[in-house]
Amino acid sequence: MGAFVGCVANEAKSLAKRFGLDEAAAFTGVLLHDIGGLVPEQQRVALAEELGIDVLPEERLVPMLLHGKFSAYFAKDIFGVTTPEILSAITYHTTLHANPTDLEKIVCLADKVKWDGEGVPPYLSELILAFDQSLDAAAKFFTAYLYDSNLLVIHPWLSEAHDDYFAKQ
Incomplete structure (x- = not known):
C-alpha cells in the first residue's frame, strides 16, 4: 500500500x-477509491463505453471525472466488493451527490483531508473546524468550496450536492 493511500x-x-x-x-472504500485512476486519461471514455459505464457530457470533457466510476467497477469486478454502500462511496468520492450517505461523506472527505497535492490543502483549517460542528457541516463546507472553485466543469453530481445542501437553509 502506498504511503498516500x-x-x-x-x-x-x-x-x-x-x-x-x-x-x-x-477503510475499504478509501483503499479502492482511486484505483480507477490507473486507466490512462486518453482511454477513459472509450473504456467506459466498452464496459457499459454511463459517460456524462462533463466526463467526456474532463475524463478524470470518470475515475470514481472505474474505481467502483474494479472494486466489484476485480476485488469482489459487493456492499452497495462501499461501492457508492467509491463512485461519489470526488464530488458527492444529493443526499450523500455518511459513508460517502467519510470516503470523500478523508480523501480531501489527506490529499495528494503539494503542501497543505488551502481549505483544510476550515474543513477541520466544520468537522467540529458535524460530519454534515464538513460535507456542506467542502461541497461549497469545490463548487465555488475554479473547476474546468461542474459535474452534475456536485451541482446536485450543492443544491441539496443550500436549498436546506
Missing part, C-alpha cells in the same frame, strides 16, 4: 470512528 485510509478509519460509522467499510 495509507494516510487516506487511516484518516477514513479515524473519521468513521469519530462519527460512529463502520471503520472497515470506510
Whole structure:
C-alpha cells in the first residue's frame, strides 16, 4: 500500500470512528477509491463505453471525472466488493451527490483531508473546524468550496450536492 493511500485510509478509519460509522467499510472504500485512476486519461471514455459505464457530457470533457466510476467497477469486478454502500462511496468520492450517505461523506472527505497535492490543502483549517460542528457541516463546507472553485466543469453530481445542501437553509 502506498504511503498516500495509507494516510487516506487511516484518516477514513479515524473519521468513521469519530462519527460512529463502520471503520472497515470506510477503510475499504478509501483503499479502492482511486484505483480507477490507473486507466490512462486518453482511454477513459472509450473504456467506459466498452464496459457499459454511463459517460456524462462533463466526463467526456474532463475524463478524470470518470475515475470514481472505474474505481467502483474494479472494486466489484476485480476485488469482489459487493456492499452497495462501499461501492457508492467509491463512485461519489470526488464530488458527492444529493443526499450523500455518511459513508460517502467519510470516503470523500478523508480523501480531501489527506490529499495528494503539494503542501497543505488551502481549505483544510476550515474543513477541520466544520468537522467540529458535524460530519454534515464538513460535507456542506467542502461541497461549497469545490463548487465555488475554479473547476474546468461542474459535474452534475456536485451541482446536485450543492443544491441539496443550500436549498436546506
